[in-house]
Amino acid sequence: MSQRQEKLRLKIRTAEKENESARGRLRDVLIAGGNSSVIRAEIDDLHRRVESGNAELAEIAAAESDDRASRIAELAKSRAADSVGRIEATLDRLRPAKSETFIDEAHHD
Amino acid sequence: MRLTMTNQITNAAAALAESKVNAESAAVVLKAANESVTEVREKLDALENERAGIVAARKDGDKRDGADGARLAEIAADSEGLSEIFQERQAVQSAAASEFGRLSQAVTAAEAMLSNASDHALIVDLKVIATELDAKLLATVVEITAVAKRVGSSRAVWLPSSLLANRLRSLDMEGQAR
Numbered sequence: 482m483s484q485r486q487e488k489l490r491l492k493i494r495t496a497e498k499e500n501e502s503a504r505g506r507l508r509d510v511l512i513a514g515g516n517s518s519v520i521r522a523e524i525d526d527l528h529r530r531v532e533s534g535n536a537e538l539a540e541i542a543a544a545e546s547d548d549r550a551s552r553i554a555e556l557a558k559s560r561a562a563d564s565v566g567r568i569e570a571t572l573d574r575l576r577p578a579k580s581e582t583f584i585d586e587a588h589h590d
Numbered sequence: 591m592r593l594t595m596t597n598q599i600t601n602a603a604a605a606l607a608e609s610k611v612n613a614e615s616a617a618v619v620l621k622a623a624n625e626s627v628t629e630v631r632e633k634l635d636a637l638e639n640e641r642a643g644i645v646a647a648r649k650d651g652d653k654r655d656g657a658d659g660a661r662l663a664e665i666a667a668d669s670e671g672l673s674e675i676f677q678e679r680q681a682v683q684s685a686a687a688s689e690f691g692r693l694s695q696a697v698t699a700a701e702a703m704l705s706n707a708s709d710h711a712l713i714v715d716l717k718v719i720a721t722e723l724d725a726k727l728l729a730t731v732v733e734i735t736a737v738a739k740r741v742g743s744s745r746a747v748w749l750p751s752s753l754l755a756n757r758l759r760s761l762d763m764e765g766q767a768r
Contacts, residue, residue, distance in 0.1 A: 539665035549611060561600050564708040572715050577723060 489589055493534040500527040598707040606700035613693040620690045625684040630676045634669060641665045 482490075507520045644658050644665075731748070738747045750758070 483766060553604070553607045553611050557600070557604040560606055561603035562706060564599050564603065564711075565596070566703060568708060568712045568715065571712060572719065574717055575716065577719075577726065 483541070488543075489534045489538050493531050493538075496527045496530040500524060500531070502530060503527060534536065596711070599704065599711055602704040602707040604698070606697070606704050609693065609696040609700040611688065613697050616686070616690040618691045620683070620686040623679070623686040626681045627676070627683045630672055630679055634672050634676060637665050637669050638674070641669075 503520055503524045507517055507524065510517045510520055641662060644662060648658060735746075736749050738745075749755075
């Protein structure tokens with residue numbers, strides 16, 4: 482896991498813990514009949530932080546998956562080309578070439 | 591047939607590429623696990639060196655105003671804590687090494703599959719060339735015999751090498767035995 486991913490996971494965990502604590506405070510305010518709008522805004526903000534962290538993690542995972550797929554495709558292409566190249570080299574060596582004959586010499590003269 | 595062989599090579603190469611990338615990822619994990627074990631090992635070694643230094647100094651009469659006992663207790667506690675971390679990391683390292691070994695074996699197997707697919711494709715193509723050479727050599731020998739007869743030669747004017755003749759004879763016997 483990259484440092485960026487570790488930071489994002491920490492950010493998400495922190496926001497989730499703060500969210501839990503804010504929900505507790507919201508319950509207290511609701512029971513006490515106080516103004517809950519500030520805590521609700523705080524909870525919304527924490528939700529947004531968790532969502533944005535998860536979205537960034539998903540983007541990183543998608544990019545990693547793309548990188549992996551293109552690396553596999555590139556490597557597969559190269560290994561297949563190597564194998565086919567070796568086969569062709571053997572066939573080229575064994576395929577009958579045009580023989581240098583008496584007639585060819587006469588033709589050149 | 592040729593298309594099938596090419597597909598087999600392509601598929602084997604794709605399987606090999608995937609196994610190689612998996613093994614590369616496992617190698618990165620194993621390297622990190624090795625480094626994390628070394629990190630704790632070095633800290634444990636440093637504590638052990640310090641402990642041995644204090645013990646040696648005390649043997650030489652250096653008592654450091656009675657501070658050694660507290661430091662030795664600290665070292666023992668830290669060593670105990672670090673030993674637990676060391677064991678945890680060793681377990682992670684062992685799992686990573688085992689996973690790397692498994693994936694390396696998969697790479698070896700995939701290499702063998704690709705090599706096998708290439709060899710099968712090569713055989714298909716070599717048979718085409720051998721059949722072509724067979725027909726051309728036969729036609730050439732027939733033509734040589736006819737021309738030699740026309741010029742009045744009663745003896746063969748061309749002979750195959752002993753190696754070729756023996757090899758063809760052996761292959762012919764094998765063919766008849768089938």
